[in-house]
Amino acid sequence: MDEKRKIIEFKHIVKNFDDMQVLKGIDLDIYENEFVTLLGPSGCGKTTLLRILGGFIEATDGQVLLNGEDIKDLPPYKRELNTVFQKYALFPHMNVYDNIAFGLKIKKEAKDVIDQKVMKMLKLIGLEGYEKKDVTLMSGGQQQRVAIARALVNEPAVLLLDEPLSALDARLRKEMQYELKRIQQEVGITFIFVTHDQEEALTMSDKIVIMKEGEIQQVGTPQDIYNEPVNRYVASFIGESNIVDGRMVKDEVVRFDDIDFECVDKGFKPMEKVDVVIRPEDIDIVDKEKGKMTGIVSSVLFKGVHYEIMVETVPGTTVTVNMHVQKNSANVVSEGEESISANDFYLDLEDMEGIDEKEIIARADAQAWIPETDENISIANISTDLKQEVGEYEVTFSTSNGTSITRKIRVIDQRVIENKKANEAISAFNFFKTIDEIQESMALDTDLRVWANAQAWKLTDEDEDIELNVDYDFDAESIHEGIYPVTFSTTGRMFKIHTTKYCEEGKEVGLSFQAENIHVMEKMGF
Template identity: 75%
Template sequence: MEQENKKIIQFKNIVKKFDNQIILKGIDLDIYQNEFVTLLGPSGCGKTTLLRILGGFLEPDKGEVIFDGKDIAKLPPYKRELNTVFQKYALFPHMNVFDNIAFGLKIKKMSKDVIEQKVMKMLRLIGLEGYENKDVTLLSGGQQQRVAIARALVNEPNVLLLDEPLGALDLKLRKEMQYELKRIQQEVGITFIFVTHDQEEALTMSDKIVVMKEGEIQQVGSPQEIYNEPVNKYVAQFVGESNIIPGKMLKDKLVRFDDMNFDCVDVGFKENENVDIIIRPEDIDIVPLNQGKLTGTVENVLFKGVHYEVMVETVPGTHVTVNMHVNNNETNVVEKEDVRISANDFYLDIEDMKDWDESVLIARADAQAWSKETDEYFPIQKVDTDLKNEIGQYEVTFSTINGLSITRRIWVVDQRVVENKKANEAVSAFNFFKTVDEIKESMALDTDLKTWANAQGWKLDNEDEKVDLSVDYNFDPDTIKEGIYPMTFWTTGRELKIHTTDFVEEGKEVGLSFQPEDIHVMEKMGF
């Protein structure tokens, strides 16, 4: 047991840059004898760079690579006690299977008898006995893969490096080779370091998974630890399917999300700390409505072979739809000599009448004056209006310093607020007026539409707590013409994904149940 716990590789503060971009940001990692370690992450996260530094194909800009107690960062690849298997197997097409496997041994000038014994042993290990005289170009992808592994293993390295070696295989063969690789690793009893972006591969084969993101290690642990106790949202989303919910850790073993409190098993967070919560789809049970910790409506059911994937909306989103009136560009512009002034008609909520002033009217009308020659802006000097604290239609006149003015209409309305008690939120927005050019020239249209419509979302039990809004519309801003365009401002509801073997009908109201240990609380990720 002591032998198994011996550190064979240590990466110490490994930094690597390409073209002034930092690919590895100070990697520290220990790998032990006889471990099957997987470096897991998306393209560009630095996993292959780290493997190539270990293999001797790249030098780190900073840091140490300790192999069996010695720093090997400057050693050439052929002097390192490890071999690499790449995604492209790089077999020698003019050699048969036997000669491909024997290549490294012949370079070492071993006797023919020893070479034959070692090659035949490898052929047995990879399940290709009787294939020694076969042309490698006639082998299947899986068979070529095995020959590449045998060629690397026959040299008896202490460590085998595998850089996405199953990437070129079809799905069925990949799954077969996952088990095959694990069996070979256990049989030869050496350390395997495997690079992949495939989470299922990592979970199936590894003793230890190293999850990487943008040149940094996010988490190191067993497949069970990585899956059941992810440290953050990134790991949770990358390994397995997950429902991720923002919440608040009220105190040890008590978390709040979707305006309810739930018992959990997590401790060590600050009181009232904002957190992310993960509940895996297979940990949620669909139960009768009155037995659920949460309730919701079945939105979608997909048959996945082994199970059904059911989407249940537990918190409905809140929507409000308004109209954008688009006029041609000249409708809202008055000019005199070099000066132009423009403004839009607009709506005001009767509630806003308590504290309006001239600056509010200028902003809501988007009133502005400028020089036609230089585009220099002039201030709006004067605002005249017959506006009253009553529902109705009024006029407002905006004037510049040289007396140029424009008169627009104001509608004071009792603005409809859409309340959603289940989501504990409300949203409101106004119809509004714009010109074609204002739409086309917007640099951040979604943000501008929210501003122009004065779209807002807030919590019913705390009006100071704002709720994020999204906007949907069906026009192309580059080709927009005069007309009336509806748009919907909405809050994201909550949909939970459930994996179950029981069929459930779409549209059905159901209860959802889970245990305290099924709720995994994670730190909020910093960006």
């Protein structure tokens, strides 16, 4: 079989808009008769790349070759390609026939040739008999077909399609996906299609180009992209995935959730951190005795063709503390032209060793200022009877002018909640705040973690932090004095399974999968 001919070459394409680099050195080859999809979220650079190819904007650096020739200096109308835009851009004062014939008339083709080509296009798009129809009275799907015919009638080497299905409803959109693929196969030219819809890309493409922040992440067939994603970003962008943190123990053995699993991947360093992906359809729910791991069914959704079942294999870890909310005046002292404030706070006995004045100031959220100008002034002195014993102690914060406030430090033997199945521990403290401090917070979730000194870590590696979620049921805008519970939790491990077999919520089950269903990827840096 002859190799396909290379029709388009992007060579290190860079595009800057002011100080922002939108494309960061794109290298990509596109071959004749391919249906290529540029796929990625808004702002990833896919439309910019298409517009550079179309000649609507110029690359900052790099070359675009069409059939081996640099087309940088060619205006759009002289390039062997046509574009179908998102909003079709049909001429409202022209009927279907005249819209399709427009480009041919500009080229001054003979009338009988124009007639033959337009009628051929109408047959191709399934709109025979519509030539006199007013385009403004047509449905979105019909208008889109006319826009495609208007571009194809000029017999371009390449057709560029910039999210042409986005304005259609879901049913029509699906119909047009198949229609576009049929048209492409029938006319036998290269289509380059831009979308952020993964289903469109999987349905229509011969080749998918996954983009992120101006860079190509992966190029491959839909099957390659789906079954062998190169990183977490690609795996999560294409299809549904269970993505977990793991370590490559050795070739063909990967560890996640503290269990070693056989896999088919090789070439990683021993104990290298990796991302592991298992697709929902590749996991079977079995009796708990037969599973490679066990879990509790947390939810069951019927999706028509299959059930989507969520199974919690590792429970999250939770701790709840009390936030004591005081009046705004409860922790402020004003003397002369100065004011100073500080909060009572809790301190863990283990954290006593090596504690310094800076940390005491931070824990008490102590600050001083001049109310008239709102200018901050430094806290010059701290005195305390703090001891490395459980108990209640006083701490006094003072400015250089002697304005001071005394608060309490409660030293406790803090209870640490351990979750051995999850190999993690969590702790947090009760804390004191005023109404103003809560309402003036710019990032309340983050501040709540800081105020409570909430933290979670791996039992086997205390230096490995774990992300914490925070949950509360008060409204910061209308909060008043009182005691409010604040809950900090880690995210348990949930596996999503697609299966045709029903399973009831709350049941303990086993999960099974084959070694080839585990795909190990390099850890992605952000």
